[in-house]
Amino acid sequence: MVLYPPVSRWLIPEAACELTRESVQPAGRRGTESGVFWLGTRATTSIVRVVAKPAGIGVVEEPWRWSVSAELYAAIAAYARPRCLTLLGVVHTHLSPRVPRLSPTDRTRGLKINDALAVIIGSAGGELDPAHWGWFVYGPRGYRRLAAGERAERITMTTEPAEFVDIKAGRPS
Amino acid sequence: MSIEAQQENVHGREQGEVQVTVDYLPATEDFRREYSRQVVLETIRAAVMSFFGVQDRTVGRDTYTYYLVHDGERIQDTQLRLEQVIGERAEHAHFSLVEEITTGGMA
Numbered sequence: 001m002v003l004y005p006p007v008s009r010w011l012i013p014e015a016a017c018e019l020t021r022e023s024v025q026p027a028g029r030r031g032t033e034s035g036v037f038w039l040g041t042r043a044t045t046s047i048v049r050v051v052a053k054p055a056g057i058g059v060v061e062e063p064w065r066w067s068v069s070a071e072l073y074a075a076i077a078a079y080a081r082p083r084c085l086t087l088l089g090v091v092h093t094h095l096s097p098r099v100p101r102l103s104p105t106d107r108t109r110g111l112k113i114n115d116a117l118a119v120i121i122g123s124a125g126g127e128l129d130p131a132h133w134g135w136f137v138y139g140p141r142g143y144r145r146l147a148a149g150e151r152a153e154r155i156t157m158t159t160e161p162a163e164f165v166d167i168k169a170g171r172p173s
Numbered sequence: 174m175s176i177e178a179q180q181e182n183v184h185g186r187e188q189g190e191v192q193v194t195v196d197y198l199p200a201t202e203d204f205r206r207e208y209s210r211q212v213v214l215e216t217i218r219a220a221v222m223s224f225f226g227v228q229d230r231t232v233g234r235d236t237y238t239y240y241l242v243h244d245g246e247r248i249q250d251t252q253l254r255l256e257q258v259i260g261e262r263a264e265h266a267h268f269s270l271v272e273e274i275t276t277g278g279m280a
Contacts, residue, residue, distance in 0.1 A: 003200040003225065042201055067273060074242035074269040077198045087198040090274060108232040109274065113199040170245050 100134025
């Protein structure tokens with residue numbers, strides 16, 4: 001049994017990027033960070049299928065912080081499990097227009113699973129081109145940036161559809 | 174299985190065996206194991222963290238803790254017995270293992 005199959009490539013629908021951008025921009029306009037979870041099927045070639053936006057009680061969107069409560073995280077799991085989806089990556093915004101990089105908080109508090117993606121959209125979600133987002137992958141020595149060459153090799157944008165779901169904490173129905 | 178063995182098996186379940194499953198969102202498989210309903214939840218939490226290869230950690234002055242969530246509610250007191258959370262009759266219990274995700278900071 002392999003709990004976390006190693007990932008060589010990710011297939012990411014352009015639609016998922018668009019849905020992600022649309023969902024985080026309102027917070028950006030308010031001057032706060034925001035984020036989403038990318039759910040999909042994890043395998044040697046992993047596929048992002050759903051953009052899950054934590055919403056309501058349990059989400060903190062502040063100028064320099066985005067956090068999701070444990071209860072909300074569990075609600076996302078309750079959505080994902082019956083659909084055979086796993087968490088492939090966490091995407092969040094930074095307010096700065098500079099080239100996105102992981103903050104110390106991102107590095108210490110982010111997901112700690114090999115081949116987990118951490119993606120940062122600069123300019124409070126206003127950066128349109130995913131090539132200008134910050135792409136990081138978790139490995140034995142923590143998160144490291146996916147440089148342009150490796151990103152081009154391992155991440156393929158597709159024209160496949162992607163779903164969007166708002167998820168709120170609470171007892172699963 | 175003999176009739177005696179079957180009766181013993183049924184009796185064992187009546188005595189308090191509970192099939193526990195735990196999911197962890199980044200993992201492709203669930204944790205599955207039988208426990209006595211008298212077991213304290215910390216025992217399950219420790220086994221689950223080991224299974225999923227994660228651990229509580231302290232970085233600087235911050236502590237990061239994994240929680241079991243049952244029926245939408247985080248279990249803060251892991252010295253509770255399984256029975257106190259799921260009741261006296263349930264034969265199955267499902268939990269999620271979660272950690273609060275916090276990102277951000279000046280970068």
